[in-house]
Amino acid sequence: MTAEQILERAREVIGRPLGAAAERWKAAHPGGRAVAVYPVWAPAELIHAAGMLPLALLGGGGLELTHADARFQSFVCSIAKSTLELGFQGQVTGVDGFVFSNICDVARNLGSIYQRNFPDAFVEYLHLPQNSTSPAVVGYAAAELRRLADGFRERLGFAVTPTALAKSIEIYNALRARLRALYALRIAEPQALSTTELYAVLRAATLAPPEESIGALDALLAGLSQRESRPRDRLRVVLEGAFCEQPPLGLLETLEEAGCYVVEDDLLLGWRWFTGDVVTDGDPFERLGAAYVNQAVPSSTRHEGRQHRADGLIEKVRRARADAVVFMPAKFCEPALFDYVLMKQGLEREGIPHLLVEFEEKMWTFERTRNEIETFVESMLFE
Amino acid sequence: MTASAVTERQYQGQAHEHSRRLMTAWMQELARAESERRPTGALMISGNCVELLRACHILPMFPEVTALQNAIRKKSLPLILKAEQAGYSSDNCAYVKADIGLFLDGGMGPGRPMPFPTITVCNYVGCNVYVKWFEHLADVSGSTLFMLDVPFARTPEPSPADVQYVVAQLRELIALCERVSGHRFDIDELREILAHAARAEDGYARAKQLCKHHPAPFDAYFDAINLMGPINVLRGTPEAAEFFDQAVTEFEGLVAQGLGPLREERFRTVVEGPPPYPFYKSFRNLFARWGAVAVASTYSTVGGIWEWGFRHDPRRPLESIAEQMLRENLTNRSIVARYAQIKRYVEEWHPDALVIHSIKSCRLFSAGQGDMRDYFTQRLGVPTLMVESDLEDPRYYAEAQLKNRIDAFFESLEHKKLTASAAATAWRAAAEGEASGYER
Ligand code: SF4
Numbered sequence: 001m002t003a004e005q006i007l008e009r010a011r012e013v014i015g016r017p018l019g020a021a022a023e024r025w026k027a028a029h030p031g032g033r034a035v036a037v038y039p040v041w042a043p044a045e046l047i048h049a050a051g052m053l054p055l056a057l058l059g060g061g062g063l064e065l066t067h068a069d070a071r072f073q074s075f076v077c078s079i080a081k082s083t084l085e086l087g088f089q090g091q092v093t094g095v096d097g098f099v100f101s102n103i104c105d106v107a108r109n110l111g112s113i114y115q116r117n118f119p120d121a122f123v124e125y126l127h128l129p130q131n132s133t134s135p136a137v138v139g140y141a142a143a144e145l146r147r148l149a150d151g152f153r154e155r156l157g158f159a160v161t162p163t164a165l166a167k168s169i170e171i172y173n174a175l176r177a178r179l180r181a182l183y184a185l186r187i188a189e190p191q192a193l194s195t196t197e198l199y200a201v202l203r204a205a206t207l208a209p210p211e212e213s214i215g216a217l218d219a220l221l222a223g224l225s226q227r228e229s230r231p232r233d234r235l236r237v238v239l240e241g242a243f244c245e246q247p248p249l250g251l252l253e254t255l256e257e258a259g260c261y262v263v264e265d266d267l268l269l270g271w272r273w274f275t276g277d278v279v280t281d282g283d284p285f286e287r288l289g290a291a292y293v294n295q296a297v298p299s300s301t302r303h304e305g306r307q308h309r310a311d312g313l314i315e316k317v318r319r320a321r322a323d324a325v326v327f328m329p330a331k332f333c334e335p336a337l338f339d340y341v342l343m344k345q346g347l348e349r350e351g352i353p354h355l356l357v358e359f360e361e362k363m364w365t366f367e368r369t370r371n372e373i374e375t376f377v378e379s380m381l382f383e
Numbered sequence: 384m385t386a387s388a389v390t391e392r393q394y395q396g397q398a399h400e401h402s403r404r405l406m407t408a409w410m411q412e413l414a415r416a417e418s419e420r421r422p423t424g425a426l427m428i429s430g431n432c433v434e435l436l437r438a439c440h441i442l443p444m445f446p447e448v449t450a451l452q453n454a455i456r457k458k459s460l461p462l463i464l465k466a467e468q469a470g471y472s473s474d475n476c477a478y479v480k481a482d483i484g485l486f487l488d489g490g491m492g493p494g495r496p497m498p499f500p501t502i503t504v505c506n507y508v509g510c511n512v513y514v515k516w517f518e519h520l521a522d523v524s525g526s527t528l529f530m531l532d533v534p535f536a537r538t539p540e541p542s543p544a545d546v547q548y549v550v551a552q553l554r555e556l557i558a559l560c561e562r563v564s565g566h567r568f569d570i571d572e573l574r575e576i577l578a579h580a581a582r583a584e585d586g587y588a589r590a591k592q593l594c595k596h597h598p599a600p601f602d603a604y605f606d607a608i609n610l611m612g613p614i615n616v617l618r619g620t621p622e623a624a625e626f627f628d629q630a631v632t633e634f635e636g637l638v639a640q641g642l643g644p645l646r647e648e649r650f651r652t653v654v655e656g657p658p659p660y661p662f663y664k665s666f667r668n669l670f671a672r673w674g675a676v677a678v679a680s681t682y683s684t685v686g687g688i689w690e691w692g693f694r695h696d697p698r699r700p701l702e703s704i705a706e707q708m709l710r711e712n713l714t715n716r717s718i719v720a721r722y723a724q725i726k727r728y729v730e731e732w733h734p735d736a737l738v739i740h741s742i743k744s745c746r747l748f749s750a751g752q753g754d755m756r757d758y759f760t761q762r763l764g765v766p767t768l769m770v771e772s773d774l775e776d777p778r779y780y781a782e783a784q785l786k787n788r789i790d791a792f793f794e795s796l797e798h799k800k801l802t803a804s805a806a807a808t809a810w811r812a813a814a815e816g817e818a819s820g821y822e823r
Pocket residue numbers: 077078079080103104105106107244245330332333334335336
C-alpha cells in the first residue's frame with residue numbers, strides 16, 4: 001500500500017464505531033474477546049498477551065447524547081458523557097471489557113457508573129501509582145498489573161503467561177518504535193506529514209492488532225520518505241493538553257491551516273507512553289510496572305516527583321525545535337487546566353510564547369479558534 | 384409553603400462552642416509555629432494520617448480548612464479571582480484557587496498569618512485534585528512534597544499489595560519527618576496517639592448513631608461541621624477524645640428530652656455532597672423552615688466512616704493507619720460504593736428523602752450524581768432532590784432558584800406524607816373492621 005492509501009484507510013477506520021473494530025476482529029478470531037481502555041495509559045500489552053484485542057475507548061466525538069447527559073452534570077467534560085452514551089446507544093457491542101484508571105475524579109466515577117449501568121461488561125479500574133520515587137512503587141505497580149491479568153482470567157477466561165507478556169511487550173515496543181519514528185519525522189519535516197494525518201494513523205493503530213499496525217506503519221514510513229513537499233513559513237508549535245478527550249479532526253486541521261506546524265503533541269499519549277523500549281528480561285509484570293514509573297513520558301495524569309511539570313514541556317519544546325506552545329485542554333478537564341498554570345509559568349520564565357485554546361469533542365465550528373490562532377501566529381512570525 | 388415555617392431552637396449547644404475553642408487554639412498554634420520554629424506539615428482532610436505527623440512532632444495544617452473558613456467568612460471570592468488572574472480556570476476546584484489565591488494575596492508565607500508548610504504531605508486518598516493542589520502548594524512554598532499514594536478502593540478489601548505499599552510509604556514519611564523535625568520517632572508514642580484517636584472515633588460514631596432517634600439531637604449535615612474539625616484535624620489528641628465524650632453526653636441529654644435542632648422535625652433527610660460554605664446559614668434556612676433535619680450525611684465521612692465500626696488500632700499502628708486510608712473513608716471509595724453507604728442510611732436512619740447537593744468544584748463528589756439520583760428514585764423509590772451550587776465559590780449559589788426547587792420538593796413531599804397518612808388511617812380502620820369481623 002502507498003502512504004496515501006494507508007492514510008485514507010486510517011481515516012476510514014477511525015470514522016467507524018468502536019464496536020465495529022471489535023466485531024471485525026472477532027469475525028476472524030471466533031471466541032475472541034476485545035477490551036477497550038479509557039485514556040490515558042493502560043497496559044495494552046496485557047490484553048494482547050491474553051490473546052484479546054486491545055482497543056482505545058475515546059468517547060463518542062460528536063455523538064448526540066440521549067441518556068448520559070442526565071447522568072453527568074453540565075460541568076463535566078464531554079468525553080465522560082459520550083463514553084457512557086456509547087454503551088447506551090449500543091456502539092460498543094462486541095467490546096467485552098473496559099479499563100479505566102485514576103487519571104482524574106471524573107474518570108474514576110465514570111468507571112463505577114459504567115459498571116452499574118452495564119453489569120454484564122467486564123469493567124476494571126486500575127490505580128496507577130502516583131508516587132514515582134518510593135522503593136515500594138515498582139512492586140506495587142507489578143501487583144496491580146497482575147491483578148488485572150487475574151481479572152482477565154477469572155472473568156473473561158483468558159490467562160496471561162509471563163512468556164506471552166514478554167512477547168507482547170516486544171511487539172508493543174516495535175509498534176512504539178514506529179510511532180516514535182513518525183514523530184521524529186514530523187519534527188524533521190513537518191511538511192511531510194501533517195498532524196491530522198499522524199493523528200489518524202495513530203488512532204487507527206488503537207483499533208487494530210499491533211502486528212497489523214506495525215506493517216502499515218512500516219509501509220507508511222517508507223512511503224513518506226518519497227513524499228514531495230515544500231516547507232512553508234509556519235510556526236512550529238507543541239500541542240499540549242489534549243491527552244484524554246479527543247479534539248475533532250476539524251480543529252487539528254484549523255490549527256494547521258491557521259499557520260502552525262504541530263511538531264510535538266500529547267495526543268493519544270498512552271499509546272506512546274514509554275520513552276524507550278521496555279526491557280523484557282526477568283519478570284515481565286515487574287518490567288512493565290517499572291517502565292510505567294521510570295520510563296514514562298511527562299503527563300498531566302501522573303505525578304513525577306523527580307521533575308517539575310514545566311520542565312518536561314520545556315524539554316519537549318527544545319527537542320522539537322518549537323517556537324511556541326498551544327495549550328489545548330478539553331473544556332472542564334481538571335488535570336489539563338491545573339497543569340496549564342505551572343507549565344505556563346515555566347514557559348514564561350523561559351520566554352517561550354504560548355496560546356490557550358479550549359475545545360470540546362463535539363464542537364463543529366472553528367472560526368473563532370482560527371482567528372485566535374491566526375492572530376497568534378502572525379504576531380510571532382511577523383514581529 | 385402549605386404549613387407554617389419551622390424555626391430553630393436558637394440553641395447552638397456546648398459542642399459548638401467547645402469545637403470552636405479547640406479549633407481556635409489549633410489555629411493559634413499554627414500562627415505561632417514560625418516564631419516558635421515548629422515544623423508544620425500540610426495534609427488533606429480525606430482519610431488522613433494526622434496521627435503520624437503528631438507522633439513526629441510536626442504540627443498539622445489543613446489547607447482545606449483554611450479555604451472553607453475563608454468561604455464562611457465570605458472572603459473566598461477575591462482569593463479565587465486572584466488565582467484566576469494567575470491562570471487558574473473558572474472550571475478548576477475553587478478550594479485550590481482560594482488557597483493559592485491566599486498566597487498570591489500575601490496571606491500565606493513567612494511572617495504571614497498562615498505559615499508555609501515545612502513539608503507538604505499529599506495524602507492522595509481518592510481525590511486527584513489533591514495531587515495537583517499539593518504540587519502547586521509545594522511549588523509556591525518551596526516545601527518538600529511527599530506523595531503518599533493510596534490505592535483506590537477497587538476490590539472488596541484492600542489487597543496485601545495495597546497495604547504493603549502504603550505501609551512502606553508511611554515508613555518513608557516517618558524518616559522524612561525525623562529529618563525535618565529532628566525528633567526521633569517513637570512507635571509507643573504513636574500507639575498512645577492512636578488510642579486517643581480511637582476514643583474520638585468511637586464518640587463520633589456514637590453521636591451519629593444517636594441521630595437514629597426521632598427527633599435527631601443534631602443536624603448530621605449542618606451541625607456535623609462542629610464534629611468534623613475535632614475528628615479530622617485534632618484526632619489523636621486527648622482533647623478531641625474528651626470533646627466527643629462530652630458531645631455524646633450532651634446529645635444523649637437532648638434525646639432524653641426529645642429535643643432536636645429545630646422546634647419540630649417534620650422531615651428527615653440524608654444529605655449527599657459538601658455544603659455551600661459561602662452561604663452556609665442561608666442554605667440551612669432553606670431546609671430548616673420546612674422542618675427538614677439531616678439525620679445522616681456523606682460529607683461527614685470524608686475523613687473516615689467511623690459509624691460502621693472501624694477504629695485505629697494501637698496494636699497495629701501503621702497497618703491500621705493504612706487500612707483507614709485505603710478503605711475506611713468516603714473519598715477513597717467509588718461513587719457507586721457511596722450509593723451503598725447512602726442506602727444503609729436510608730434503611731437504618733429512616734429518612735423521608737435524599738438531598739443531593741451537587742458541587743461544581745468537587746467532581747470527586749459530584750461527577751455522575753445524576754446516575755445516583757436515577758438509582759435512588761428509579762431503583763429504590765426514595766424521593767430525591769438534586770440541587771447545584773459550590774462549596775467555595777459564591778458565584779455559583781443562586782438562592783432564588785435553590786429556594787424554588789427546595790420548596791417545590793418539600794411541598795410535594797408533604798403532600799405525599801399527608802396522602803400516605805390518610806391512606807394509612809383508612810387502611811387501619813378497614814383492618815380493624817376486618818379484625819372485629821373475624822372476632823364475630
Ligand atoms: S477529559 Fe480530563 S477531566 Fe475529562 S475524563 Fe479526561 S482527564 Fe478527566
